[in-house]
Amino acid sequence: MIQVENVHKSFGDAHVLKGITTQFEQGKTNLVIGQSGSGKTVFLKCLLGLFEPEQGTITYNGQVYSELTINQRRDLRQEMGMVFQGSALFDSMTVEGNVMFPLEMFTKQTKAEMKDRVDFVLERVNLVDAHQKFPSEISGGMKKRVAIARAIVMNPKYLFCDEPNSGLDPKTAILIDNLIQEITKEYNITTVINTHDMNSVMEIGEKIIFLKNGFKEWEGTNKEIFKTDNEAVTNFVYSSELFKKVRQMYIEERN
Template identity: 55%
Template sequence: MIELQDITKSFGDKEILKGVSAVMESGKVNLIIGASGSGKTVMMKCIVGLMTINTGKILYDQEDFTAMEEKEKKLVRQKIGMLFQGSALFDSMTVEQNVMFPLDMFSRDTLRDKKKRVMECLERVQLKDAAKKFPAEISGGMKKRVGIARAIVLNPKYLFCDEPNSGLDPQTSLLIDKLIKELTVEYNITTVINTHDMNTVMESGDHIVYMYQGKKQWEGSNKDIVFSKDQKLNDFIFASEFLREAKEMRQLDLFKDGSWRDQLKKD
């Protein structure tokens, strides 16, 4: 679990994050959404320690990450997997070598054990046959899956994904969403995704934080979002007539679900 306690971040006179508090839960896909300039990218960079917050606290499993010495922070970072927007693979390395890179950096295992672990991860993302290929020889969707294999090779407790569906066709995007969701549940990972993809929001959003002008405007699940009365959120998520109609259809589907209807009455 990752907890943000009233964090702020400024660049000179410009305040980017304005007292944001949220909890990213383990075993769930936690999404950070919002328009460009809302602060979501800065928020993710602060969580992983690429940027230093001005005030507040960031807790990893109730340990104050912001107060740690650099040596302690390094130990936490070894538990973090990162999937970059452009996959960030090394062009001069094969798929196998790219996935092995974190093991070479942080593991003292034998080469044989490293290769075994790499093949386990490639098999999990259905890319075992591509191990000897170079990034230029595989598709964009395959590169994303290589990036996911590299991100999980060290058995991370925390997985951060920056726009994982960027540049992918809708069908491949669905496959990536499904894979990330499966891995999150399977390994009980705290997954945090920064995304603009509304399909990811509606299909994978176990927990969603909507950022608006540096503040947490709304928080809830993908089911909550369908019934939300927050106008700013609705204007952002259901911007087109098609999406507004899709929202109405989803509301009807969910309302037919007796257990969800009972929960709605409690809320």
């Protein structure tokens, strides 16, 4: 679990995060949504320890980040997996090399042990025949799965995903959503996902927080978001005709 208490973050005169308080539960897919400029990316970087808030605390399973030593922070970061928006694979490395990279950097495992772990996670993301392919030789959806495999190869307690469905077709995006949710539950990970994808909200939004202008404007589940009367949320969620129809269905069911 990650607990966030009254977090503020500024850059010069720009007050980006304004007193955010929430918690992200273990074993659930926690989504952060909001318009561009709402503070989502800065918030995610605070959760990753890349930015440190001027005020407030972020606590990871009882460990208050601001109270940790440098060595303790390093150990905590090794318990975090990250799926970047553009996958961020090394073009000069094979799929196997990309996934093995964190093990080579941060563990003292033998080559055989690392190979066994890489084989395991690649099989888990349904990439059993791609070990020796390079990123340029695989599809966008496969790249995302490689990125997920790399993110979980160290068996993290926390998984962070930045727009994991960016650039994917709808069918592939659903497959990636389902894969992230399955892994979250299977390994009991605390997963936090930054997304603009309302399909992700509908499918895997077990906990959602909506940011607006640096404030936490709303939080709830994917079922509750279609019933809220919060105008800022409804304007964001129902910006397309499809989701307006979905909301109307919920309203009719309530009546």
